[in-house]
Amino acid sequence: MSKTFTKSDVASHNKADSLWIIVDGDVYDLTKFQDDHPGGKKILTRFAGKDASKPFWKYHNDGILKKYKPSLQIGSLDTKPKPEPAPAPAPAQAAPQPTKEVKKAAAPAAAKEDAEALEPYGSLIPFGDPSWYQGYHSPYFNESHAALRAEVRQWVETDIEPNVTEWDEKKDVPREIFLEAGRRGYLAGLLGVHYPVEYVKNAVKAVPPEKWDLFHELIITDELSRVGSGGFVWNILGGFGIGCPPLVKFGKKALKDRILPGLLSGEKRICLAITEPDAGSDVANLTCEAKLSEDGKHYIVNGEKKWITNGVWCDYFTTAVRTGGEGMNGVSLLLIERDFGGVSTRRMDCQGVWSSGTTYITFEDVKVPVENLLGKENQGFKVIMTNFNHERIGIIIQSLRFSRVCYEESVKYANKRRTFGKKLIEHPVIRMKLAHMARQIEASYNWLENLIYQCVKMGETEAMLRLGGAIAGLKAQSTLTFEFCAREASQIFGGLSYSRGGQGAKIERLYRDVRAYAIPGGSEEIMLDLSMRQSLRVAKLTGMKL
Known part of the structure; x- marks a missing residue:
């Protein structure tokens, strides 16, 4: 006591x-x-x-x-007020059985039960959390989502948030944190697919695996992002969240049986290696080469990859290689293992996301068994494009939560800081800044919820075709929102957001991370152009009338 x-x-x-x-x-x-x-x-x-x-x-x-x-x-x-004890739950009472007439009259209301508002949660700063945290009705979230949210937040607030600044300065996160994410079953829920119970030692406690959906995945990413560090989030989710799904979806069973248990437990690490010094968003023109050996049993891989998240720590590299002619129809995807030899990695120093382990990789005569081919030879471009939707949604979730962090920190500071005889929040110009931040965040988040719901309802091929343009558009929208909110928060905090540490630590750190979200996964300019080209192409095929 x-x-x-x-x-x-x-x-x-x-x-x-x-x-x-x-x-x-x-x-x-x-x-x-x-x-x-x-x-x-x-x-x-x-x-x-x-x-x-x-x-x-x-x-x-x-x-x-x-x-x-x-x-x-x-x-x-001794004068500090004691916390109020939680009220005892009311004893359950048997409800009177309705008549047939009452049941019929109540049918529309009963159909709405799934959309009942959940209990308010968190600080309740307006727009500081998604609306379903604040007692708003939502058709997307239920008690299982609320339970997962509470479980993740407790871990983050206890073991992660107090240490994030220190980890960022060290440019690393303790391995134990990644292992704990595996032990908690979170890694297995970040694959954009069903929950793979067959490969998991410990499933998530808060959610039965058969009820797992993409909104649960959103919650894990969103709650981890509340710490306000792109480096931390990418350390835990970056390489894994985009490198592992192609193995799960397109790897041969023997390969998955051998590798997935170690990955989902956190004991092994994986990343996605696509970008090259001369091929970023222009994936179809990558040059890392994989030639089939004379006996047809191995691919011999030579080439370089650049800006690869988590690469310095990884055991496996989901790698885009050229196995055929020029263009997209000559690209394949291989799972390269560090133990094969000929793989060298070195850390890159970047503007932001310091603890993410950004890496330059060199492959020199790496012998990769043909069994490590993901999907079919020369058809890897389709696999990569399918994976991009999942990657971009992850970037969107993080960008919008970081925007909320900038907004929430600004509201708290504006209610504490006094200038010219009154609090910052009492100055109309500050409230205007907050209002512009909130309107962009809320509009973008509602678009996100709708797109995730469409992903839940559509098959993967349909989602790739119909939603690719919209997801690209929202990727650009969310990173522009993040940049706007980081700038406005910096203006509100003034000099405190210019020095590392202290009250403005999150704002200073996130401002450095902005470009790491605006460029990877497709730069804003390419995303906006793609959003129109893809959407118009699909609309033309499905009966658009002009």
């Missing part, structure tokens, strides 16, 4: 050899922390034995409190 102290108790610990402070009614012993305090010892000494809540929140965000609270808090003030 937590100890309680009076203010007099705390006041007596006001020296360097015994230094206590109060933050929001909780008592912290900082005696041994003084040498580690980034602001130096003197500022701590100034508030020794006192309530330091106001100066603490002036310089720090809640992530700092979450990080240090477990190790430094020793109790609370």
